[in-house]
Amino acid sequence: MKKLINDPKNVVDEAVAGVALAHADLVTVVTDPIYIVRKDAPVAGKVALVSGGGSGHEPLHGGFVGYGMLDAAVPGPVFTSPTPDPILAATKAVDSGAGVLHIVKNYTGDVLNFETAADLAAADGIEVRTVVVDDDVAVKDSLYTAGRRGVAGTVLVEKIAGAAAQRGDSLDEVAEIATKVNSQVRSMGVALTPCVVPHAGEPSFTLAEDEIEIGIGIHGEPGRERIKIEPADAIVERILGPIVDDIPFASGDKVLLFVNGMGGTPQIELYITFRHAFEVLASKGIEVTRTLVGNYVTSLEMQGFSITVLKLDDELTELWDAPVQTAALRWGR
Amino acid sequence: MKKLINDPKNVVDEAVAGVALAHADLVTVVTDPIYIVRKDAPVAGKVALVSGGGSGHEPLHGGFVGYGMLDAAVPGPVFTSPTPDPILAATKAVDSGAGVLHIVKNYTGDVLNFETAADLAAADGIEVRTVVVDDDVAVKDSLYTAGRRGVAGTVLVEKIAGAAAQRGDSLDEVAEIATKVNSQVRSMGVALTPCVVPHAGEPSFTLAEDEIEIGIGIHGEPGRERIKIEPADAIVERILGPIVDDIPFASGDKVLLFVNGMGGTPQIELYITFRHAFEVLASKGIEVTRTLVGNYVTSLEMQGFSITVLKLDDELTELWDAPVQTAALRWGR
The missing domain is CATH 3.30.1180.20 (Dihydroxyacetone kinase; domain 2)
Known part of the structure; x- marks a missing residue:
């Protein structure tokens, strides 16, 4: 194995540190727990979008944080879902009171952890909707998935729902647009x-x-x-x-x-x-x-x-x- | 060798056909001889920038054709310089009368072929200046090069000189900016x-x-x-x-x-x-x-x-x- 890494344990930490330095005009990287958040979050009055999942799929999701797309991205370890803690922290960080949409690729770990985070956020008074993306027609009930997997279509869901949030749509409306993109x-x-x-x-x-x-x-x-x-x-x-x-x-x-x-x-x-x-x-x-x-x-x-x-x-x-x-x-x- | 290709002979032709379909809003692809040109070329009164070289370095150079950067890119066969013909054709296609800057990576084949094309263009009354990029500090007089090689710094030369041309600088001024970037x-x-x-x-x-x-x-x-x-x-x-x-x-x-x-x-x-x-x-x-x-x-x-x-x-x-x-x-x- 030849990789441009230092210690395999530090791959995600060091990569997001690089993201913070490279894109300081667009995003802030929070550590402990790790998430990447839009520089100007929370944006007053705007529905916020949070996505995330295992690392190793870059630029998904951190590369899509910014004006007109995601408000925060939560990177887990490589190919491993982030736990509910950072998802909750990111959700709190971006909520302006207009509510938060979770965009989740359909993998069992991601779905469970985002669900837990959404429940905890709701207990804190944050309104959360979730859209699960499952665009992959290849197989059903794959290795890590019940139903279809969520793959590259996620980018289109994030871009289009992000634009809806940016123009001022309500949480229900943004969730509806995201659901529509996923269905098509x-x-x-x-x-x-x-x-x-x-x-x-x-x-x-x-x-x-x-x-x-x-x-x-x-x-x-x-x-x-x-x-x-x-x-x-x-x-x-x-x-x-x-x-x-x-x-x-x-x-x-x-x-x-x-x-x-x-x-x-x-x-x-x-x-x-x-x-x-x-x-x-x-x-x-x-x-x-x-x-x-x-x-x-x-x-x-x-x-x-x-x-x-x-x-x-x-x-x-x-x-x-x-x-x-x-x-x-x-x-x- | 596993590659997503059809016939190795058609790799460049088919790839630029893909570029034409994917980026019809930005560029036009001319075939026989092949070059990629800014959709709105020639841009009246603007100095034009032409670059090129062997294919296989994408997005360099075709991915940099458009507003504020290159007016045309000339892709040769994979890792092989384009001949003077397509370079000349691209140079003629983008010249609005304000002159053309050739940006050339320092590889012997590229330098010779751009030089021949520049001479032929001059004979047709087109004013051409050439900047040779040689930013690679690794070695001198490499396998295909006399002097230093031109590598990733080329992107910065093309972006910055392209912006100078876009704001209305003269051919001498654009060439001077490009030379300055290369020197730094x-x-x-x-x-x-x-x-x-x-x-x-x-x-x-x-x-x-x-x-x-x-x-x-x-x-x-x-x-x-x-x-x-x-x-x-x-x-x-x-x-x-x-x-x-x-x-x-x-x-x-x-x-x-x-x-x-x-x-x-x-x-x-x-x-x-x-x-x-x-x-x-x-x-x-x-x-x-x-x-x-x-x-x-x-x-x-x-x-x-x-x-x-x-x-x-x-x-x-x-x-x-x-x-x-x-x-x-x-x-x-």
């Missing part, structure tokens, strides 16, 4: 290589030299099947098919197409897959009107990618286009 | 793993399981030495020392600190190295006033990173902060 977004991923959790020191699984895993989870948990590697276009078709069939997306739909890198895949390859995903959707009469390409929900140094498709309407498009200023997504302000 | 920026990199050029199909070099290369070039060309892997902080000190000593940077300097990922390194590790680089500079009285962290000048899927330090003054800081709208860098407009 579907994802699926592929791994070419495994990744190594620092404190484990060994790959979490193995793949043969000519093998890829279709439907991989963002912690390397098993997908649908292992196959011999194929040309990129064929791989795109394998994962885009189940995504399109699921809702289903249909001719005439306008969508946001998001190709996400798992961390170790060159950008040139992401654009090759984006190209074909766009073409396949076009051939079905599905119009790509918004796009996102890059490493946004990663699995450490895993090579691979995922495709996410979100059905848009005028409101979701307007919220997607709204200004955002975070370390990992920024435009238009 | 220094970089050095480290590789943990090699990368595989698609049409080669094999790693361009090998590193033992416990070995890293200090001073690596962005094509995997040799650096200063191979050592056993060390803690991240020790590696940071090894490459930051020669950077600081070179100009030298001194107590009281204000600098931009840029930690660049080589493509396959998790973001969490980049922030760990950023943290320590910031601390080391602070301990020397060097104040980090601007920051950049991420994969901006990559070597395909190579694991590793580089550190770049740019000495700032009020003018360079203002130009760095100026609005930019490109696929890979955007803020403030």
